[in-house]
Each structure stands twice: as C-alpha cells, then as structure tokens.
Amino acid sequence: MGPSLRFTPTSVVGAVLIDPILREDDRGHFSRAWCIREFAEHGIDFVPVQANTGFSFRKGTLRGLHFQAEPALEAKLVCCTQGSLFDVVVDLRPQSPSYGKWYGIELLAENYQMLFVPEGCAHGYQTMEDGTNLYYMTSQFFTPSAARGVRFDDPAVEIRWPLVPTAMSEQDRKWPLLSETSLL
Numbered sequence: 001m002g003p004s005l006r007f008t009p010t011s012v013v014g015a016v017l018i019d020p021i022l023r024e025d026d027r028g029h030f031s032r033a034w035c036i037r038e039f040a041e042h043g044i045d046f047v048p049v050q051a052n053t054g055f056s057f058r059k060g061t062l063r064g065l066h067f068q069a070e071p072a073l074e075a076k077l078v079c080c081t082q083g084s085l086f087d088v089v090v091d092l093r094p095q096s097p098s099y100g101k102w103y104g105i106e107l108l109a110e111n112y113q114m115l116f117v118p119e120g121c122a123h124g125y126q127t128m129e130d131g132t133n134l135y136y137m138t139s140q141f142f143t144p145s146a147a148r149g150v151r152f153d154d155p156a157v158e159i160r161w162p163l164v165p166t167a168m169s170e171q172d173r174k175w176p177l178l179s180e181t182s183l184l
Contacts (some may be wrong), residue, residue, distance in 0.1 A: 003021065003038060004020065004031070004032035004035060005020055005021065005032060005038050006019040006020075006021060007044075010089070010103040010115075011103050011168050012039075012090075012091045012098045012102065012118075013093075013097055013118075015089045015182055017105060018073075018115070018116060019107065019111075019112075019114075020112045021171065022031055022133075027132065030142065034048065046077065046116065046152075046163070048137035048138060049138065049139060049140060049141055050137065050141055050142065050178075052135070053084075053136075053140075054134040055132070055133045056134075056167070057167075058130060058166050058167055059127055059163070060126065060163040060164065060165055061127045061165070061166060062087075062125075062161065062165040062168045063092055063126075063172065063174065064088065064122065064123055064149065065088065065122035065123065065152075065181075066078055066124065066148070067092060067120075067121065067122040067149065067183075068140060068142075068146040068147060069146045069182065069183050070152050070183055072141070072143035072145075072146035073120060074119060075117060075118050075119050075140075076117040076136050076137065077115075077136060077137045078115045078116075078117060079112065079114040079119075079138040080109050080135075081135045082126075082132060082169075083131055084108060084129050085113060085125045085127050086104070086105075086128060086161065086163075087115050087124075088102055088123065088124045088126075089118075089121045089123055090102045090123075090124075090150060090159070090178075091105075091118045091120070092122055092149050092178070094138065097116055100157060100178060102158075102161070103155075104159065106139060106162075107125075115161040119139070119155055120183055122149065125153060126162065126163060126165065126177030138164065147169070148181065149176075151173075151176065151177055152168070152173075153173075154171075155177075155178045156177065156178050156179060157178055
C-alpha cells in the first residue's frame, strides 16, 4: 500500500509540514492523520496524550504564540477542520540553528495538511475565514503552571501575519518578548 503521509521539513528545525495521501474512490476518500510508525521513520518522536479543538467566530482572530515550559514541554500536531488559518511555529530553543526564526503556512480544511510543532517551539495562528475550526493533538497534558507565550508582534521575530487582528485575548497581547522568554 505504501506510505500514507508525506513529510516536508520546514525552515524551523524539527517543524514538519505533513500531507496525508488521499485514498479515493467513487464514495469519497480516506486518509491517515497520524501513525507512530511513519512518524518514527521520519525522525519524529510524537505520541499524543491529548486532543483539542479551537473554534473562532471571525476572520482575523489571532491566538498565540503559546508553548509549555519545562518540565512540561509539548509537541503539537495541528490541522484545520473547517475554514482556513495561517499557522505559525517559532523556534524558542537557544541551541537551535533556527532559534528566533518562524515558519508559517496556510492550513485549509480542504487539503488536510498538518503542521508538526516540536517541543521548545511556540505556536499560534490567525483565522483566514469566519467560522474556522482547529484540531490539534499534544504530546503533553495541559499544565497551567507551565503555560507561557511570546508576543505575536515581537519585532525580533517579525512574523508577517496576513491580516490585521480582529480579535485576540488580553493575555496574548501581553506575552513577553522573545528576549524575555525562557523554556525553563
């Protein structure tokens, strides 16, 4: 049968764009969203322990940039199940060659693409349509005491968000700059 997933590395070390290979017939199609064996064959050690959804009413809603600090570092596998969103990963690992760099991709419900966000990276997204839904799995349980963030508009990172934000939490507006952030 062959591989069920196509893995494409991004400019952030360890972050991977994943395309499910659709198996189609006259009824529709089927695709795989996660396989421990295929992930391991591509050097990704990811075992989900939680799955979450996030729904946004309005186009332009911005959420993030979120991560969990030690001892609760988490990886995420993110996809869009309704609408579309601009998904972003920012490398927070000081020892990484891509430290402080970001990668963004528009995820669409129609193409089933997923973004793997490795441990030590912040994640955020902006909705590109009204009524957008995000689905993601994490490798760590949500740990409120480890919840952290980086400001969405940090001038050192220079993320080029596609839209002016229409909605954002006060917490997301007030996260510290990258230079003030630690994974510890």
